[in-house]
Amino acid sequence: xxxxxxxxxxxxxxxxxxxxxxxxxxxxxxxxxxxxxxxxxxxxxxxxxxxxxxxxxxxxxxxxxxxxxxxxxxxxxxxxxxxxxxxxxxxxxxxxxxxxxxxxxxxxxxxxxxxxxxxxxxxxxxxxxxxxxxxxxxxxxxxxxxxxxxxxxxxxxxxxxxxxxxxxxxxxxxxxxxxxxxxxxxxxxxxxxxxxxxxxxxxxxxxxxxxxxxxxxxxxxxxxxxxxxxxxxxxxxxxxxxxxxxxxxxxxxxxxxxxxxxxxxxxxxxxxxxxxxxxxxxxxxxxxxxxxxxxxxxxxxxxxxxxxxxxxxxxxxxxxxxxxxxxxxxxxxxxxxxxxxxxxxxxxxxxxxxxxxxxxxxxxxxxxxxxxxxxxxxxxxxxxxxxxxxxxxxxxxxxxxxxxxxxxxxxxxxxxxxxxxxxxxxxxxxxxxxxxxxxxxxxxxxxxxxxxxxxxxxxxxxxxxxxxxxxxxxxxxxxxxxxxxxxxxxxxxxxxxxxxxxxxxxxxxxxxxxxxxxxxxxxxxxxxxxxxxxxxxxxxxxxxxxxxxxxxxxxxxxxxxxxxxxxxxxxxxxxxxxxxxxxxxxxxxxxxxxxxxxxxxxxxxxxxxxxxxxxxxxxxxxxxxxxxxx
Amino acid sequence: xxxxxxxxxxxxxxxxxxxxxxxxxxxxxxxxxxxxxxxxxxxxxxxxxxxxxxxxxxxxxxxxxxxxxxxxxxxxxxxxxxxxxxxxxxxxxxxxxxxxxxxxxxxxxxxxxxxxxxxxxxxxxxxxxxxxxxxxxxxxxxxxxxxxxxxxxxxxxxxxxxxxxxxxxxxxxxxxxxxxxxxxxxxxxxxxxxxxxxxxxxxxxxxxxxxxxxxxxxxxxxxxxxxxxxxxxxxxxxxxxxxxxxxxxxxxxxxxxxxxxxxxxxxxxxxxxxxxxxxxxxxxxxxxxxxxxxxxxxxxx
Numbered sequence: 001x002x003x004x005x006x007x008x009x010x011x012x013x014x015x016x017x018x019x020x021x022x023x024x025x026x027x028x029x030x031x032x033x034x035x036x037x038x039x040x041x042x043x044x045x046x047x048x049x050x051x052x053x054x055x056x057x058x059x060x061x062x063x064x065x066x067x068x069x070x071x072x073x074x075x076x077x078x079x080x081x082x083x084x085x086x087x088x089x090x091x092x093x094x095x096x097x098x099x100x101x102x103x104x105x106x107x108x109x110x111x112x113x114x115x116x117x118x119x120x121x122x123x124x125x126x127x128x129x130x131x132x133x134x135x136x137x138x139x140x141x142x143x144x145x146x147x148x149x150x151x152x153x154x155x156x157x158x159x160x161x162x163x164x165x166x167x168x169x170x171x172x173x174x175x176x177x178x179x180x181x182x183x184x185x186x187x188x189x190x191x192x193x194x195x196x197x198x199x200x201x202x203x204x205x206x207x208x209x210x211x212x213x214x215x216x217x218x219x220x221x222x223x224x225x226x227x228x229x230x231x232x233x234x235x236x237x238x239x240x241x242x243x244x245x246x247x248x249x250x251x252x253x254x255x256x257x258x259x260x261x262x263x264x265x266x267x268x269x270x271x272x273x274x275x276x277x278x279x280x281x282x283x284x285x286x287x288x289x290x291x292x293x294x295x296x297x298x299x300x301x302x303x304x305x306x307x308x309x310x311x312x313x314x315x316x317x318x319x320x321x322x323x324x325x326x327x328x329x330x331x332x333x334x335x336x337x338x339x340x341x342x343x344x345x346x347x348x349x350x351x352x353x354x355x356x357x358x359x360x361x362x363x364x365x366x367x368x369x370x371x372x373x374x375x376x377x378x379x380x381x382x383x384x385x386x387x388x389x390x391x392x393x394x395x396x397x398x399x400x401x402x403x404x405x406x407x408x409x410x411x412x413x414x415x416x417x418x419x420x421x422x423x424x425x426x427x428x429x430x431x432x433x434x435x436x437x438x439x440x441x442x443x444x445x446x447x448x449x450x451x452x453x454x455x456x457x458x459x460x461x462x463x464x465x466x467x468x469x470x471x472x473x474x475x476x477x478x479x480x481x482x483x484x485x486x487x488x489x490x491x492x493x494x495x496x497x498x499x500x501x502x503x504x505x506x507x508x509x510x511x512x513x514x515x516x517x518x519x520x521x522x523x524x525x526x527x528x529x530x531x532x533x534x535x536x537x538x539x540x541x542x543x544x545x546x547x548x549x550x551x552x553x554x555x556x557x558x559x560x561x562x563x564x565x566x567x568x569x570x571x572x573x574x575x576x577x578x579x580x581x582x583x584x585x586x587x588x589x590x591x592x593x594x595x596x597x598x599x600x601x602x603x604x605x606x607x608x609x610x611x612x613x614x615x616x617x618x619x620x621x622x623x624x625x626x627x628x629x630x
Numbered sequence: 631x632x633x634x635x636x637x638x639x640x641x642x643x644x645x646x647x648x649x650x651x652x653x654x655x656x657x658x659x660x661x662x663x664x665x666x667x668x669x670x671x672x673x674x675x676x677x678x679x680x681x682x683x684x685x686x687x688x689x690x691x692x693x694x695x696x697x698x699x700x701x702x703x704x705x706x707x708x709x710x711x712x713x714x715x716x717x718x719x720x721x722x723x724x725x726x727x728x729x730x731x732x733x734x735x736x737x738x739x740x741x742x743x744x745x746x747x748x749x750x751x752x753x754x755x756x757x758x759x760x761x762x763x764x765x766x767x768x769x770x771x772x773x774x775x776x777x778x779x780x781x782x783x784x785x786x787x788x789x790x791x792x793x794x795x796x797x798x799x800x801x802x803x804x805x806x807x808x809x810x811x812x813x814x815x816x817x818x819x820x821x822x823x824x825x826x827x828x829x830x831x832x833x834x835x836x837x838x839x840x841x842x843x844x845x846x847x848x849x850x851x852x853x854x855x856x857x858x859x860x861x862x863x864x865x866x867x868x869x870x871x872x873x874x875x876x877x878x879x880x881x882x883x884x885x886x887x888x889x890x891x892x893x894x895x896x897x898x899x900x901x902x903x904x905x906x907x908x909x910x911x912x913x914x915x916x917x918x919x920x921x922x923x924x925x926x927x928x929x930x931x
Contacts, residue, residue, distance in 0.1 A: 017638035086774045087767045096638040117797040225635045239655040243684030282679040290634045294647035413804035415794045
């Protein structure tokens with residue numbers, strides 16, 4: 001017998017956890033559906049059922065009311081509505097479920113936010129009799145705002161519309177149309193009757209026209225393993241563990257990415273480099289850790305690391321930002337005040353800050369923007385904030401944990417808002433085009449393209465004097481990558497100046513603009529999935545720094561082609577040095593205009609003693625280290 | 631192949647450890663409420679893991695009504711000694727000396743004094759600003775709405791209508807002087823999860839959880855253990871019953887269930903098929919409608 005139990009325990013222990021949030025209007029029958037799921041999944045214990053029986057009679061109903069099972073608190077039962085998030089648990093042999101049941105009345109936003117923030121899936125109920133309502137749209141909007149990867153729309157009360165296929169399809173088409181404006185990973189529509197049980201756990205005999213998945217089967221089988229971000233390693237330091245002089249460890253959750261013993265890491269905001277010496281999980285040393293494990297990291301060097309710091313891979317770091325832009329949901333009775341200082345809790349750090357701008361609020365029914373300067377309870381808007389200490393963050397769409405924060409009123413200590421950080425690059429977007437475009441743009445992500453192309457888009461930025469060998473290496477590298485089946489492109493300064501930038505000269509201002517444009521083009525090409533090789537003298541640090549911020553830290557690889565000027569001048573392929581020395585060409589880099597060397601390039605190449613092939617080899621090795629190529 | 635996805639049990643474990651560490655990082659004087667039961671055993675194990683290779687950096691507090699089973703005291707002292715925990719026991723000596731008991735006062739009042747009042751006294755006396763408790767949302771309806779961080783006013787009271795929104799894994803632990811937070815790291819665990827974890831981690835629990843033949847009486851359809859000095863109602867006769875306890879509380883108010891599950895694996899098996907919730911064996915929850923909610927409003931955890 002013991003082996004049987006062991007096998008059973010093995011199976012149950014291996015099952016995955018799925019968290020989902022339910023949303024629906026007051027009369028959509030949401031509580032009934034949850035009661036039905038729990039009941040049909042055989043999770044309702046007998047005595048709960050017995051007390052349910054008792055409560056139902058008291059409320060003047062005749063048959064068992066599943067809703068009473070989920071509407072917990074006394075005050076709510078008296079009013080007949082759910083006023084707070086209630087968590088329910090059930091399991092099947094395949095999965096363990098946590099339901100966050102959120103109320104549908106006017107406080108919905110605040111409550112749904114609580115349930116939605118951690119959900120893998122949103123279950124939205126629509127009453128077949130009423131069709132798509134503004135509330136259904138609000139729920140879908142909030143689900144997309146919180147980046148919930150999966151959505152299921154249960155069209156309920158099909159029994160009351162004569163099990164009509166037409167009605168179901170009309171709702172599906174209308175709601176599906178609305179959802180194209182939102183960022184929603186996948187969307188499924190299921191016609192059900194929660195009260196009668198049709199298509200919840202058992203296939204409906206009343207709707208033979210529906211061949212899709214049953215609700216519970218869908219919840220049990222939907223693929224969620226790929227939802228987590230395994231690319232960008234982020235470890236917010238939670239607590240420094242120093243039990244005795246010989247041990248110092250940093251505890252925390254691996255919120256994204258994978259970390260291995262021996263890997264080089266960078267500690268932010270200090271930017272100090274070190275190496276992972278040990279990873280401890282529970283009482284054991286492990287070789288690697290992944291999200292959302294709680295572990296303890298030990299590093300090789302004796303660094304000053306404290307709570308609120310962030311550990312990441314040096315080639316893939318979050319933004320270190322004092323000024324952030326975010327979509328904000330206001331959760332407090334007292335409206336947002338621009339003159340007030342608030343506390344922001346982001347990962348494990350708590351910083352002070354204030355709102356510098358409220359750009360607009362969004363009407364969740366129409367998705368239209370409205371100009372405003374404040375946000376009040378349950379309103380959603382775009383804001384910018386200034387923080388008194390920097391935070392290490394990512395775009396929320398890319399990272400649900402380093403992109404999220406809550407705002408706390410320092411006087412009442414109440415959680416007054418929650419925010420989702422927006423990619424700062426969106427600032428370049430035409431502000432009148434709007435939210436919907438931003439959402440549409442997101443439907444195919446850079447990761448999607450990267451997966452299809454089998455490469456991570458990066459920009460190799462080659463800087464160095466004229467004649468140092470930048471273009472020669474760039475084209476050789478391009479040839480090599482193309483012959484390996486990679487998609488790449490060289491942006492050569494000389495070529496760009498003949499077309500895109502032919503209106504620009506060589507004064508400092510025009511050089512800056514030249515670089516800015518090249519960086520923007522490189523960014524677009526990266527967005528399209530290409531590996532870009534830029535060959536540009538780009539002599540000034542400030543311009544290269546600007547290029548880095550446009551292209552993005554994690555995509556920008558700086559290569560310094562460090563050939564001594566004597567050698568460059570000796571080569572002088574275009575005869576430029578000679579002209580510069582004669583004063584024919586003014587402001588020539590290295591001669592009459594300075595070249596500011598990169599302080600900390602990703603790679604330094606001196607072509608004096610290296611062949612072109614050697615240089616290409618060095619670049620390839622760098623790309624492999626950065627895991628750019630599959 | 632490298633595994634990069636957690637099972638539900640591992641995910642729950644990671645979440646709980648995160649919560650426990652967060653409390654230690656953010657509060658000045660945290661304490662863990664230790665009730666000697668299975669949930670406490672699991673919670674203590676999670677705390678050990680959270681701070682390994684260090685020791686648990688806060689004391690364990692047992693609010694002792696003086697009416698626990700002898701096996702529980704034995705287990706408590708041995709368990710805490712073995713793991714080197716800093717155990718503090720608080721007894722409401724004044725009330726115990728007055729002879730507060732459930733037979734004369736009723737279970738509601740008895741609980742209010744020996745448990746709720748005692749807990750509030752203990753927290754106040756030592757100035758604890760965060761108390762970790764082993765309550766789970768699946769235990770009872772009003773607990774289903776409890777936050778992980780449950781804010782309490784200076785009188786330890788819970789206001790279900792005025793809870794802080796709780797988003798992502800960002801817990802708001804800000805309090806004013808005198809206020810406190812109850813923290814429930816096992817919020818998302820079920821009874822089955824607890825037993826699966828005990829099985830997997832080989833965590834010691836009080837032997838009363840395992841079935842054996844015990845002298846019992848049947849009262850109001852519930853199995854009540856027979857103990858010394860017990861007041862028997864007319865017509866009640868002790869009989870030997872093979873049973874076990876699903877929850878452990880005070881001996882006058884803890885019932886047993888008929889069961890032959892004599893080890894953890896068998897309990898897990900029983901859990902997978904069980905159809906009754908565990909709190910049915912606690913007489914105190916059935917005193918009046920919504921009794922748990924009432925107690926929590928008053929400061930119970």
